[in-house]
Amino acid sequence: MSSLLEVKNLVKYFPVHSRGILRKKVVAHVHAVDHINFTIKEGETVGLVGESGCGKTTTGKLILYLEKPTSGEILFENNDVIHTLGSGSKEEQLKLRRSMQMIFQNPYASLDPRMTVFDIISEAFKIHRHLPKSEWTERVYKLLRLVGLEEYHAERYPHEFSGGQRQRICVARVLAVEPQFVIADEPVSSLDVSIRAQILNLLIDLQKETGLTQLYISHDLSSVRQISQNVLVMYLGEIVESAPTEELFDHSVHPYTRALISAVPIPDPKRKMDIILLPGEVPSAINPPSGCRFHPRCQYATPKCTAEKPVLDEVHADHFVACHYSSHFL
Amino acid sequence: MDLLKIENLKTYFFTEAGVVKAVDDVSFSVKAGATLGLVGESGSGKSVTTQSVLRIVPRPGKIVGGQILFEGEDVLLKTEKEMKTFRGRNVSLIFQDPTTSLNPLFTIGDQLADIVIEHNDVKKSEALEHVITTLRRVHLPDQEEAVYNYPHQFSGGMKQRICIARALLLNPQLLFADEPTSNLDVTIQAQIITLLKELQEEIGMTLVMITHDMGVVADMCKWVVVFYAGNIMEIGSIDQIFEDPHPYTEALLKAVPRLDQTRRLVSIPGTIPNLIDIPSGCRFHPRCQYTIDACKNIRPPVEDVGDGHFVSCHRWRELHKGG
Numbered sequence: 001m002s003s004l005l006e007v008k009n010l011v012k013y014f015p016v017h018s019r020g021i022l023r024k025k026v027v028a029h030v031h032a033v034d035h036i037n038f039t040i041k042e043g044e045t046v047g048l049v050g051e052s053g054c055g056k057t058t059t060g061k062l063i064l065y066l067e068k069p070t071s072g073e074i075l076f077e078n079n080d081v082i083h084t085l086g087s088g089s090k091e092e093q094l095k096l097r098r099s100m101q102m103i104f105q106n107p108y109a110s111l112d113p114r115m116t117v118f119d120i121i122s123e124a125f126k127i128h129r130h131l132p133k134s135e136w137t138e139r140v141y142k143l144l145r146l147v148g149l150e151e152y153h154a155e156r157y158p159h160e161f162s163g164g165q166r167q168r169i170c171v172a173r174v175l176a177v178e179p180q181f182v183i184a185d186e187p188v189s190s191l192d193v194s195i196r197a198q199i200l201n202l203l204i205d206l207q208k209e210t211g212l213t214q215l216y217i218s219h220d221l222s223s224v225r226q227i228s229q230n231v232l233v234m235y236l237g238e239i240v241e242s243a244p245t246e247e248l249f250d251h252s253v254h255p256y257t258r259a260l261i262s263a264v265p266i267p268d269p270k271r272k273m274d275i276i277l278l279p280g281e282v283p284s285a286i287n288p289p290s291g292c293r294f295h296p297r298c299q300y301a302t303p304k305c306t307a308e309k310p311v312l313d314e315v316h317a318d319h320f321v322a323c324h325y326s327s328h329f330l
Numbered sequence: 331m332d333l334l335k336i337e338n339l340k341t342y343f344f345t346e347a348g349v350v351k352a353v354d355d356v357s358f359s360v361k362a363g364a365t366l367g368l369v370g371e372s373g374s375g376k377s378v379t380t381q382s383v384l385r386i387v388p389r390p391g392k393i394v395g396g397q398i399l400f401e402g403e404d405v406l407l408k409t410e411k412e413m414k415t416f417r418g419r420n421v422s423l424i425f426q427d428p429t430t431s432l433n434p435l436f437t438i439g440d441q442l443a444d445i446v447i448e449h450n451d452v453k454k455s456e457a458l459e460h461v462i463t464t465l466r467r468v469h470l471p472d473q474e475e476a477v478y479n480y481p482h483q484f485s486g487g488m489k490q491r492i493c494i495a496r497a498l499l500l501n502p503q504l505l506f507a508d509e510p511t512s513n514l515d516v517t518i519q520a521q522i523i524t525l526l527k528e529l530q531e532e533i534g535m536t537l538v539m540i541t542h543d544m545g546v547v548a549d550m551c552k553w554v555v556v557f558y559a560g561n562i563m564e565i566g567s568i569d570q571i572f573e574d575p576h577p578y579t580e581a582l583l584k585a586v587p588r589l590d591q592t593r594r595l596v597s598i599p600g601t602i603p604n605l606i607d608i609p610s611g612c613r614f615h616p617r618c619q620y621t622i623d624a625c626k627n628i629r630p631p632v633e634d635v636g637d638g639h640f641v642s643c644h645r646w647r648e649l650h651k652g653g
Contacts, residue, residue: 194581
C-alpha cells in the first residue's frame with residue numbers, strides 16, 4: 001500500500017494577545033501542534049488519541065486547511081495541500097476538497113436546520129458538479145440506504161432525527177463527494193452508548209467495503225482499538241508513540257501511553273484494574289515543559305528528561321516511541 | 331439496613347407537548363455503607379430519580395407518586411425547612427459539570443464557608459478552617475491559598491475535587507455522584523475515582539454512582555440498578571448483572587467497545603423511545619432481540635430471581651435458567 005497522506009514537521013502556534021483594544025501585542029504562543037510527522041497509507045484507518053488540549057483536533061483541522069499551519073508540509077497523493085488550498089486556483093482547491101472530508105463531533109451543530117436531508121446531501125453535487133442533476137435523487141437514496149436510513153428520510157429536516165441518525169446523515173453527506181480520505185473527529189462521543197456501536201460499525205464497514213482511508217480522532221481508547229489499524233498517541237502537541245493497533249495496546253512502551261491505557265475502566269468485574277496514576281494534570285501549552293514534555297508527570301523522569309527532548313525512535317518494526325528510556329520499557 | 335428506600339416513585343414532567351414520564355414506578359433501596367451504581371443512557375431516569383430524592387426536580391417536573399424513605403422517614407413529607415438540613419447533612423450531591431456548578435463570582439473559600447455557616451452557625455474563620463481541612467481530604471494542593479482563588483483559576487479535575495469537598499463539608503450519610511467523571515479526561519477520571527474509593531473506605535460513606543459507563547461501574551460498585559426509559563430493568567450485584575444479565579443490560583455490554591478486546595460490536599437497533607409516547611408492555615421490547623407477544627402487551631414486573639437479583643423480563647428465566 002502506498003502512502004496517501006504524509007504529514008511532515010507540522011506546526012501550529014496560536015498567538016496569545018495582550019489585553020487592550022488598541023495595540024494588541026502577541027505576548028506568547030500556544031504550542032498546539034509542535035513538529036509532528038506521520039503517514040497514512042491508502043485504505044487504512046489511523047487512530048489519533050490523546051486527552052483534551054493535546055492538539056488532536058487541531059491536527060485534523062490543519063490537514064484540511066481549516067486552520068492555517070504555522071509551518072510544515074502536508075502531502076496528499078504527493079500534492080502539496082497547504083499550497084493548493086492556500087493559494088491554488090479555485091478548480092484545484094475544489095478537486096482537493098472533494099478527496100478529503102471531515103465528520104464532526106456534534107451532529108446537532110453540523111447540519112443546517114433549514115435544509116432537508118435531500119438538500120444537505122445534494123449540496124455536494126451542486127458544488128462539485130460531478131453528477132448530472134437527473135441522477136441526484138437516485139444517488140441520495142443510495143447514500144441514505146448505505147448509511148442505514150430510509151428513502152423517505154430525504155424529505156425530512158434535521159430536527160426530526162435522533163443524534164445517531166443525524167450522524168448517519170453527516171456520514172452520507174461526506175460520502176456524497178466520493179472522498180478518498182475522511183477525518184472523523186470524535187464522531188460518537190456525543191451519542192448515547194447504545195447508538196455508538198451503530199456509527200462505529202458503519203465506519204468500519206465503509207473501510208472494509210469501499211476502502212475508505214480514515215483518520216479517527218478520539219479520546220476514547222476502547223473505540224480506537226476497534227476501528228483502527230495504526231494508532232498515534234499525542235501529548236501536549238507532540239506525538240509520543242505510534243504503532244500498529246495490537247502492538248500499541250498490548251506492548252505499549254511510552255510511560256504516558258501505559259498510564260493512559262491503564263486508566264481506562266474495563267466493563268468486566270473480574271478484571272482487576274491496575275491503574276498507573278499520573279500526578280497532576282496536563283500543563284499549559286503556552287509554556288510547555290522543557291525537554292520531554294511529559295517529564296513533570298513521569299515517575300521515571302531523570303535530569304536528562306528535563307534537559308533533552310527525546311526523538312521518535314523506531315523500537316520495533318513500525319513502532320515509534322519518543323522516550324529516552326524506551327529500551328527499559330520494552 | 332436500608333438507608334434509603336424508594337418505593338413506586340413516579341416523577342413526571344408536564345410539558346406543552348405532553349406528560350413526560352421520566353421516572354415511572356421505580357423502586358429500589360440503598361444499604362448503609364454500600365456503593366450502588368445507577369446505570370442507564372440519557373433520558374433513562376437515573377438523574378431525575380436522584381433529583382427526586384433531594385426534591386430538586388426542575389420545573390415542569392413533579393413527583394406525582396410513591397415514597398422516598400430515608401432512615402424510615404418519608405422525605406416527601408418533610409417541610410422545606412427540614413429539607414434544608416436534609417440536603418447536605420443527610421444526603422449530598424456531586425454534579426456532572428464542575429464548571430457550571432461553582433459560582434464564578436465568589437472565591438472557593440467564600441462559597442464553601444457559606445455552606446458551613448448556614449448549617450452550623452459558626453464564625454467565618456472557623457468555617458474557613460473547616461473548608462481547608464475538607465479540601466485537604468480531597469487532596470487539593472495548597473489549600474490555604476486555594477480558598478482565596480476563583481473557580482476559573484482551577485482546572486476541570488481540580489474543580490471536581492472542590493465540588494467533592496463541598497459535598498463532604500457536612501459529613502453526609504449518603505452521597506450521590508451524578509456522572510462525576512464523564513467530563514474529565516481518562517487520567518483525571520482515574521484520579522477522581524481513586525479519590526472517591528479512598529473517601530469511601532476512610533469514612534464508610536454510602537455512595538450512589540450515576541453513570542452510563544459500564545467500566546466505571548464494574549470498577550467501583552458492588553450493586554447496580556439498570557434504568558431504561560424511566561423503568562428499572564434490573565437490580566443485582568455486579569457479578570449477577572454481568573453473568574446473567576437482563577436482555578437490555580446484555581445488549582448494552584455487547585455494544586460497548588472494550589479496551590482488552592477486538593471484536594465486532596453488536597449494535598442495538600433503533601433509538602431510545604420518546605418518553606411522551608412510551609412503548610406498551612416492556613419498554614425495551616421494540617429494540618430487544620428476544621421479544622415475544624407478551625413483551626408487547628404486558629409490562630413485566632420486577633421479579634426476585636434469587637440472591638438479591640431482580641429482573642423485569644418475561645423471558646429471563648427461560649434464557650438463563652432453561653425455563
